[in-house]
Amino acid sequence: MNPGQGLARLSINQETVRQLSLPELAGKAxxxxxGGVGLWRDPVRAYGPAAAARLLRQHGLAVTSLCRGGFFTAREAGARRAALDDNRAALDEAAELGTGLLVLVSGGLPDGERDLAAARERVADAxxxxxxxxxxxxxxMAVEPLHPMYASDRCVVSTLGQALDLAERFPADEVGVVVDSYHLWWDERVPRQIARAGEQGRIAILxxxxxxxxxxxxxxLGRGQLGDGAIDLRAFRTWTDAAGYRGPAEVEIFNPALWERDxxxxxxETAARYLQHVL
Structure with missing residues (x-):
């Protein structure tokens, strides 16, 4: 495979190389x-969504996702209204950037609550x-399941099956799911759930x-560089391909050791690791 062709499907999430300014990231990518970049709301708002959209178009880069919306699990009415208003703003920003995808982190358990099912139902309501x-x-909107270690404070949606149970209440072009290797690699049900997601056209991004x-x-902040850990990354690409997914493979790594480097x-390095361990 020609390396240039191979990298066309690769997207770099902005947080992977957060030490680069948006113009630096665009130019070097x-x-x-x-082929693309995934963006985060805070740096995009600082730069200006319209200016960011122009910059990336000039470099021929797709905006593969905007992170993040969500945090829907509050019980108090005022907090829920604030979360919904913030997500409407995020949807506006995504539209201005020209990306068709807003990644959602559902939110954890409110203080004093232990009812995961009730919290997930509030996600559905939102x-x-x-x-x-x-x-x-x-x-x-793309519901992202996070590893169970985040269930209490960040995301009550822990499995791809739970994410699909929520998404299936809505048309597939309105609500999809995120398949993230870091969060899902431990779950033996993942290949079947990826196939299920593919049958419904629900895979929003890998x-x-x-x-x-x-x-x-x-x-x-413990995510590893591609190839440094325990995950069969190529399997995730193979499973999603087999499920009919043809979109970008977005590398999203939060790791201070990487941020300290050039x-x-x-x-x-990330591009080379992608060619070596994913394709």
Whole structure:
């Protein structure tokens, strides 16, 4: 396979090389032949969504996702209204950027609550309220299941099956799911659930990072560079391909050791690791 052709499907999530400014990321990704970038709301708002969209179009880069919306599990009415308003703003930003995808992290258990099923039902309620707004803006919402270690404080949706159970209440072009290797690699049901998602056209994006042991303190920033850990990354690409997914493979790594290095070097390394361990 021609390396340039291979990298056309690769997307680099902005947080993977957060030490690079958006213009630096765009320029260096385009030079390597990388096809897209995934963006985060805070740096995009600082740069300006319209300006970011122009910059990436000039470099021929697709915006493969916007992170993140969600955090829907609050019980108090005012907090729920605030979360919905913030997600409407995120949908507006996604539309302005020209991406059709807003990634959702559902939210953890509110203080004092132990009812995971009730919290997930509030996620469904929020999706129902936001779906017409998202549809009007041409943006698909993607429910991302996170590893169970995040269930209490960050995401009550822990498996791809749970994410699909939520998404299936809505048309597939309105609500899909994220397949993230870092969060799902441990679950033997994943190949079957990816096939299920593919049958329904629910795979919104494939995200990749490796699992290294021991995880650093805090676990949120413990994602490994491709090929450094325990995950069969090529299997995730193969499973999603077999399920009919033809979209980008977005590398999303939160790792302070990578952020301390030269960003251009990390970008080149990530592209090489993608060719070696994913294709």
């Amino acid at each position: 385009a030079e390597l032949g990388i 999706l129902a309220e936001l779906a017409p707004y998202a549809r009007e803006r041409g943006v698909r 995200q990749l990072a490796d699992w290294v042991t021991p995880l650093p303190e805090g676990v949120l 960003g251009a070097e990390v970008l080149r």
